Amino acid sequence: MLELTLSFLVFGLLAAVMIVINYLLGPRKPNPAREKPFECGSPPLQAGIGPVNIPFFLVALLFLLLDVEIAFFYPLALAFRDRGFGGLAALGTFILVLALGFVYAWKKGIFRWS
């Protein structure tokens, strides 16, 4: 029991000391973004339906395209001995289709943000 109380005291004291040190030594340049509980780029309070940047949405889709690719590579790495080059060819076709989609998106100007 004593140990528990002691450790709480020590850690509590330590925390208090760190906060005080931070208060004394830290530079103070407040700005609105820093005052928020989370600094993740999106405001904590906003309407449920708001405007979304469409180019960002497209990049997210493209990310999904490449992400799915990875998700299929890992199982093939495990099953490669059983499947042999047939499996590689099947996955290669899949990757080819995805790559064509990538080329299509590129050509359609997905990376040209005005």
Place this chain on the structure above:
Amino acid sequence: MTTFMALAPLLTVVFGALVVLLLEAFMKRANREPLGYVAALALLAAGFFVIRSWNRDLDYFGGRLVLDRFSLLLIALFVILGLFVLLMGLKYAARQGMNLGEFCGLVLLAVAGLMIMVSSTDWLVVFLGLEVLSVASYALSGLKKTDRTSSEAAAKYFLMGSFAGAFFVFGLALVFGTSGSLDFSTLLAGGVSGAGLAPAGAVGLGLILAALSFKIAIAPFHMWAPDVYEGAPTPVTVFLTVGPKAAGLAVLFRLLVPLLRNEPFAAVFGSALSLMAVLTMFAGNLAALRQRSVKRMLAYSSIAHSGYLIVAVIAGDGPSLVFYLVVYLFMNAGAFSVLAAMSRKGVEYTALDDFAGLGRRYPWLAACLSVFLLSLAGFPPTAGFLAKFYVFSGAVREGHVALAVAAVLASLISVAYYLKVIVFMYMKEDQGEAAIDQENPALYLVIFLCLFGVVQLGLWPGNLLALIRQALSAAF
């Protein structure tokens, strides 16, 4: 026989779609019509492979993709549908501000989805096909990007379609949880042995049925259909009214016909389906009576036709079902292609008043539209009469007399609004001058082929019927 060749029709179409999309992205010239020819070539190649696979019972992926004669027949129907839609879109795209390359690529992908749907008895594969078809058709219905109604159609179709997809997957999960299999046949084998399906499995089947009824546009799941069919570009409307309907009915037929032979299922699903069929026929026909836009009227008429088709499914009458689908393809595509012909750059004439006096100004178009409408209404020398006759007499033969009477009454109602258009064309003075741009050879080819189909199948249906009977004798 298990061979890679079973994938040939599907691969040809998908490959064609990829080629068309890439060509579209890299093409410099403004005239995009060559893309349409490339897409049509891919469909023709797929048609060639379909004919070569006839009678050979090819399968692949461990029997999960089967090209039996039933699915080949439907795939052939989809290939013809795809060709009609592409030909209709060639000039339409440029006139109504639609990207022809995207249109062709998406039509090919949607046809691929239809092919997957009808050539499997595995639920997951059917779902895969359904999703390929759905995603392509959401995009297709919104292709007129500057048009408000087209965007609205796409948004509505997407939202409702996603709900239906979720129903389908949830139903699948319940069926899989209770039967331990995702194949139609094992599920049914469990039903035959007397143990039947646990209640959760029956609920799952109900959910799957609801999702399919959504795709086929059967009441009470038809609410999205008129807005989507009206808002979508006219060639796309043809695709949406025929393609998903045929594929959904084929899946339903494969699933339901063995199911309806089992007593516990027949009592529930048989009566539910009959109720839905009657509701669909009357809801579609009564709503169509009040429409002032011919396109919307045809949209409601297409809902009513789903009702007649469901009657064939309930009676377990495969040959009539497929015959009706083929005839419906010709008469519906014909009516909508005349509608597509009533347009010029940036304008489409779809209101009933625009058709006033059409018989004097454009006698050929009016005559063709009259034939298609008479066929849709089911008048004797046309194919529509025979199609309805086979379906209704099949229902009577199987003892569904009340259903057949309801169907006949509903089609009597439909005569009123089909004839209204003909009356407007021949007996009304034209008020406005709906000047249409007549230079559109591909569209006229489609109208001619549809006319040929409607008349040929109305007078000499024997060859096709023999083919269909042969196709269905083995499978069921």
